[in-house]
Amino acid sequence: MLPALGRAMREEFLLDPEFLQLNHGSYGTYPKTVQTVLQEYALRAERNVERWVRRDLFTELFKVRSVLASYLNTDDPDDLVIVPNTTGGMNAIFRSMIFSPGERILHFSTVYGAMRKVIQYVMDTSKGAVTNLQFNVTYPITNDDLVESFAKFLNENERADAPIRIALIDHISSVPGVIIPIERLIPLLKEKNILVLIDGAHAIGQVPIDLKALDVDFYITNCYKWLYTPRGTAVMYVKKEHQGSIHPSSISEDYRQPSNFQKEFFWTGTIDFSPYMSLPMAIEFRKTLGEDLIRTYMHKLAVDGGALVSKVLGTRVLQMEEQIGYMVDVELPIRDVDDPQVLDPEYWQTTFLDRFNMYAAVHKHGGKIWVRMSAQIYNDLTDYEKAAEIFTTICNELNEKLNVKSICTHTDS
Numbered sequence: 001m002l003p004a005l006g007r008a009m010r011e012e013f014l015l016d017p018e019f020l021q022l023n024h025g026s027y028g029t030y031p032k033t034v035q036t037v038l039q040e041y042a043l044r045a046e047r048n049v050e051r052w053v054r055r056d057l058f059t060e061l062f063k064v065r066s067v068l069a070s071y072l073n074t075d076d077p078d079d080l081v082i083v084p085n086t087t088g089g090m091n092a093i094f095r096s097m098i099f100s101p102g103e104r105i106l107h108f109s110t111v112y113g114a115m116r117k118v119i120q121y122v123m124d125t126s127k128g129a130v131t132n133l134q135f136n137v138t139y140p141i142t143n144d145d146l147v148e149s150f151a152k153f154l155n156e157n158e159r160a161d162a163p164i165r166i167a168l169i170d171h172i173s174s175v176p177g178v179i180i181p182i183e184r185l186i187p188l189l190k191e192k193n194i195l196v197l198i199d200g201a202h203a204i205g206q207v208p209i210d211l212k213a214l215d216v217d218f219y220i221t222n223c224y225k226w227l228y229t230p231r232g233t234a235v236m237y238v239k240k241e242h243q244g245s246i247h248p249s250s251i252s253e254d255y256r257q258p259s260n261f262q263k264e265f266f267w268t269g270t271i272d273f274s275p276y277m278s279l280p281m282a283i284e285f286r287k288t289l290g291e292d293l294i295r296t297y298m299h300k301l302a303v304d305g306g307a308l309v310s311k312v313l314g315t316r317v318l319q320m321e322e323q324i325g326y327m328v329d330v331e332l333p334i335r336d337v338d339d340p341q342v343l344d345p346e347y348w349q350t351t352f353l354d355r356f357n358m359y360a361a362v363h364k365h366g367g368k369i370w371v372r373m374s375a376q377i378y379n380d381l382t383d384y385e386k387a388a389e390i391f392t393t394i395c396n397e398l399n400e401k402l403n404v405k406s407i408c409t410h411t412d413s
Helices: 007-012 032-047 049-072 086-096 113-125 143-156 182-191 261-266 279-289 291-313 345-355 381-412
Strands: 080-083 104-108 131-135 164-170 195-199 218-222 234-238 327-331 361-365 368-374
Touching: 032 049, 032 279, 049 080, 049 234, 049 279, 080 086, 080 261, 086 113, 086 195, 086 218, 086 234, 104 113, 113 131, 143 182, 164 182, 182 195, 279 291, 291 327, 291 368, 291 381, 368 381
Parallel strands: 104 131, 104 164, 164 195, 195 218
Antiparallel strands: 080 234, 218 234, 327 368, 361 368
């Protein structure tokens, strides 16, 4: 019998009971039941690694992909491969593509930093033949306005001499943590024959994914963030018509042209496959709790927690409620948003981890400083109350430093 959702649920995880975790979205964690399966498969491999790798592994991975295919609503498990993370999947796709001179890669201004670098790599290695096209978005903005603006942007940037080859769109952006209405953007792209690649790094376990309904060319999602699997587990979907041209970024002995899709991604070199094997148990854990219960609890906690913190701070929540999954961004009342200390990630890491034994993700967007907080089944509103106190203390200190600096500057003048 599992405990109720909230602080009592921490018993099912391996978390330090004194650590305030409001940043589950970055690295995730997994319950003890998943840890048990992880260890069982590691032991199975160690007992007879030859049989495990040479005889059992490929069949066992097919079973895992079959479970994922059902969860993601796609008919053929062979359209899915398991990869360590979304970044690896993105590299496989972009570095497999052969671009023609003049072609462009479309992305949002809120694209994840690592993906921006992958696109930059493609441009650099093309020696200027391939360029990017950035759609600028600043929140808060309604979904209707976002879709209308995106449609207008596509029309204004349609060029025969510089076609948009592929669009990289987040399902849920990282910072800020916003659910993007991809089901309304995908048809706009397909109308213009633009390949669609969805970065679903934060999606699986946070929002329902229906690959049949989405009908995209590529979709990649990290399982370790929100699905309760160990780190180093992600799933990549590639539509059949593209599979012959997509290779892993680590080329190994099964490389062929056209791609031997499943075999090439199955073996990119020796790794520990135990995290992959734990995927079905993570989904079973969710079923035991109830998918609807998990989604309802975490969404409500994110909404209520964001409202609580913004009220204490006297600021605002960034997202519209329909754009909130399990992450919410709240403005921090920091007067000097360009203070080098405020913009230094090391400052926040040291302050949060060493001083307050907690973590949340601080970032700058639209000329303001925001904190992204992740809701999880082991959190409750008391966590947000404590976080609000911590944020108040930090912001007051930063603003007081600015007051002292202003007084000193005035005196010196």
